[in-house]
Amino acid sequence: MTFLKNLYAWLVIARSNFVASFGSWISLALFVFIFGCLAAGIVRTLLAGRHLKRSSPLKRTTPDPDLTAHASESLQAAIAIPTVTGDREGIVRFREFLKQRYPEVFARLHFLPAPEGSLLLCWRSVRKSDRLPILFCGHMDVVPAGEGWSGDPFAGTVDSEGYIVGRGAIDCKNVVIGLMEAVQSLLREGYAPTRDIYFAFGHDEETGGAAGAAQMAETLAKRGLRFETVIDEGGYITEEHFGRKRFPAALIGVGEKGCSYYRLTAHGKAGHSSMPPRHSAVGILAEAICRIEAAPPKARLLDVIYENMRLSAPAMRFIHRFTVCNLPFSKPLLFRAFGSVPSVNPLFRTTFACTQVRGSEAPNVLPGTAECIVNARILQGDTPKSIRKYLQSLVADLPVDVEPVLEIPASAVASTASASYKALCAVISEKYPGLPCIPGIQSITTDSRHYEPLCDNIFKFMPFVMDSGLYDRMHNADEKIHQNCLGLGVEFYKSLIRSL
Ligand SMILES: [Zn+2]
Incomplete structure (x- = not known):
């Protein structure tokens, strides 16, 4: 035991001596490495830009x-x-x-x-x-x-x-x-x-x-x-x-995402709205929807989408082009950069949209159940079944049922x-x-x-x-x-x- 304690103490002392002697060198090396990577990325983006196929303005021809x-x-x-x-x-x-x-x-x-x-x-x-x-x-x-x-x-x-x-x-x-x-x-x-x-x-x-x-x-x-x-x-x-x-550009669809509808049914206590429970069926449903919106399925880069990104790069802003021209290293950056672009984000992942919602029929009645429809647009690689399981896992601890209404695979x-x-x-x-x-x-x-x-x-x-x-x-x-x-x-x- 004493031996281990001594060894630990020796390691701590050795580490602090090392940092004291070489700490600034390590920081400098780290800085040079990060700066080098960034510079290499920018150079790659600029060089790639020279080889990317640009588009020329459409010639306005007059048809017969x-x-x-x-x-x-x-x-x-x-x-x-x-x-x-x-x-x-x-x-x-x-x-x-x-x-x-x-x-x-x-x-x-x-x-x-x-x-x-x-x-x-x-x-x-x-x-x-x-x-x-x-x-x-x-x-x-x-x-x-x-x-x-x-x-x-x-x-x-x-x-x-x-x-x-x-x-x-x-x-x-x-x-x-x-x-x-x-x-x-x-x-x-x-x-x-x-x-x-x-x-x-x-x-x-x-x-x-x-x-x-x-x-x-x-x-x-x-x-x-x-x-x-x-x-x-x-x-x-x-x-x-x-x-x-x-x-x-000529945009050619070479495939289409699948489309599934799932009905989410949240169960709660029905009754008069003057005596509400701590968590009503509508509240539970809202929590389920929030969880689903906060946890989109993992992003992936399909080969055809890589081709799409590469060919689209000249049309992109520099920061977006940077993430495309430095693939595969910049994949996480690519997903992050386009994560908030509604027209591009669906190319990388299955998406969820909550569309129809139903609760009580009257303003002063607590519903026993509250329902909504989640529309999943399924990217190649996922299946309606795997997506249904994923949704179920997100709301597993809530009194919420997930059942398929329509399931069309990609x-x-x-x-x-x-x-x-x-x-x-x-x-x-x-x-x-x-x-x-x-x-x-x-x-x-x-x-x-x-x-x-x-x-x-x-x-x-x-x-x-x-x-x-x-x-x-x-x-x-x-x-x-x-x-x-x-x-x-x-x-x-x-x-x-x-x-x-
Ligand atoms: Zn049509």
């Missing part, structure tokens, strides 16, 4: 005037037929409108059996080809108009600046009309595809696509079909990537090394020279996930140029698209179909 005028009229008429999900009559009228508006398309393409409301067409190749077919997706239904419109949301009018205004203008009647216009125009030019091209337009995408796209996918699967690529709505051409003006991630991705980017480069193609994971779900069993390369990209102000109008008031933007989109679809 006849094509644009026809497409604009079509989209205006399409918007004027309200097709809010569930409106069967509206969808029937919309399909009739397409038939009358595009007689050549409906005469030359083959109808495939589709659930009532949806539309499944095949444009057969002129010659026998062993190349896999291509599938274009879209949807004919729209979300309800909501409030705040400056005019009639289903009038399909053109404003003084040349924008076509109305529900569905960018989600997703622009895609359906854009594709129909492109096919009709190509048919009139005498073009015939060299592989089969399919078009699948659902009627219930906005409520999950279970009766539309899911059934059409089953029909195609029963025919033993597999697709080289599926191209759906989703990404677009932004005019200001990462908020940086004059930094346009999609697979399409490869950016695939020939289909390269073909898509080649058309983007041809139409918009110098525009970077940036792959990403979408937080929203679309119909294309139903085709996952039939295709490994599902891309979510609509060839329409939008700034963030315009994109934010999706599912919002005054949704609109510029006539020229629509015309350019039709021309893009024509080039894409020719190139595939």
Whole structure:
């Protein structure tokens, strides 16, 4: 024992002697090390900046005037037929409108059996080809108009600046009309595809696509079909990537996050609110929500998001670029820097949002239970089950039940090394020279996930140029698209179909 005490005393004395003699040297070495790391990081950021692919401002080209005028009229008429999900009559009228508006398309393409409301067409190749077919997706239904419109949301009018205004203008009647216009125009030019091209337009995408796209996918699967690529709505051409003006980019969705809803039910004592318990059901629920909001799942950097960050770096502010150019060392800094950016944070982790809350029916009644819905957007690597377990662990010591209402897993991630991705980017480069193609994971779900069993390369990209102000109008008031933007989109679809 004495020996140990002596040894300890000797160690303490030796340590203080060492610090007294070399303390300043250690501090200096530490300072030099930290300063060196920082300087190296800055140099790396500056050097990397020289090699990063910058974007050049979009060249304003004017689309073919006849094509644009026809497409604009079509989209205006399409918007004027309200097709809010569930409106069967509206969808029937919309399909009739397409038939009358595009007689050549409906005469030359083959109808495939589709659930009532949806539309499944095949444009057969002129010659026998062993190349896999291509599938274009879209949807004919729209979300309800909501409030705040400056005019009639289903009038399909053109404003003084040349924008076509109305529900569905960018989600997703622009895609359906854009594709129909492109096919009709190509048919009139005498073009015939060299592989089969399919078009699948659902009627219930906005409520999950279970009766539309899911059934059409089953029909195609029963025919033993597999697709080289599926191209759906989703990404677009932004005019200001990462908020940086004059930094346009083509954002291509190569996967989408899963979406789950969980019902949280907190139990408490029901009764008169004049004699409340120390912790009511609503209070317990509030505590559970606070815990969930304070403990987001751990951040991760998927390969595709690393690619996204690397390609987006030139558009970022210096401090953000610093965290990207010094990966993998700067990973914790990257997560911290973007942790408070709502548009970027979801790329790194599963997110939680508490949406609907329900308590007592009367202001003076304590409810026996209080409920809320937690919407989890699930990043690849997590599963609905693992997230449910995580939520349960956060509230394990509270009288709170967590039960799933809907659980949709995250999609697979399409490869950016695939020939289909390269073909898509080649058309983007041809139409918009110098525009970077940036792959990403979408937080929203679309119909294309139903085709996952039939295709490994599902891309979510609509060839329409939008700034963030315009994109934010999706599912919002005054949704609109510029006539020229629509015309350019039709021309893009024509080039894409020719190139595939
Ligand atoms: Zn949509």
